[in-house]
Amino acid sequence: MAERKKRGKPSKIDLLPEAIKGELDQLLREGKMTQKDIVAVVNAQIEAAGLGDEQKLSTAGVNRYSTQMETIGADIRQAREMSEIWIAKLGSKPTGEVSQLLMEMLRTQSFKLLLKANDNPDDVLDPKTIGNMALSIQRLERAALLNMEKEKQIRQAFAEEMAETVTEELRGQDGMSQQLEDSIRSILLGKV
Known part of the structure; x- marks a missing residue:
């Protein structure tokens, strides 16, 4: 050691x-x-x-x-x-991408540390370090999942807002039917 x-x-x-x-x-x-x-x-x-x-x-x-x-x-x-x-x-771009970049940098550093330890058999990582790395990776993955969920919610809210805005603007113009309005709304919300 x-x-x-x-x-x-x-x-x-x-x-x-x-x-x-x-x-x-x-x-x-x-x-x-x-x-x-x-x-x-x-x-x-x-x-x-x-x-x-x-x-x-x-x-x-x-x-x-x-x-x-x-x-x-x-x-x-x-x-x-x-x-x-x-x-x-x-x-x-969405702020989630900056977070993803930071998480990827942390993953890379963890990977480099493990590679360095494997290259030198005399340089053994102690169990506490390994446990901390595992916990950090688990937290990174959880944060990535939360970021993806947050980004999904933001996109959904934006799509709903746009669908409402577009259908309100077009409602009643040139005899737009409820069926056409529903179709536009479905396309904007990704339900097609």
Whole structure:
């Protein structure tokens, strides 16, 4: 069985007071200063706050933190861009299709995880993970079923509204018979 990774102790940055950490994050996001200058500014704030020298940051520590934040930021930006592309593509279609896309992405990730575990015989998935995956897949399928049912109800309501509108518009015009009205209504409601 693979050895579990253990989380190390919190970094100096994790332990900073919220105001100082917020300032660090802002300075890194702005990108107007070098990391060396940012370290000097933040360390001056640490000193002004009365924290000890052991709390002061190093350039290497800030660089690691900045790299980690940039990696996370890049992942978030990529996810947003992908979402915008798919939403633009599916925007004129029923919202159920966006949900279906998300469910398919989750199925794909589950499948990849299982394939990865099968490729490495030493990397065994624990029963809890397998149970959670099974439960997630069950929930995905249930959500897909509910989405299909909801979409069916929406389409039915729309068809009924259209049938009523069309038959009201045509009722009594040019001697339209009840039989023709019923026929149009049946066609619009899909009962033919």
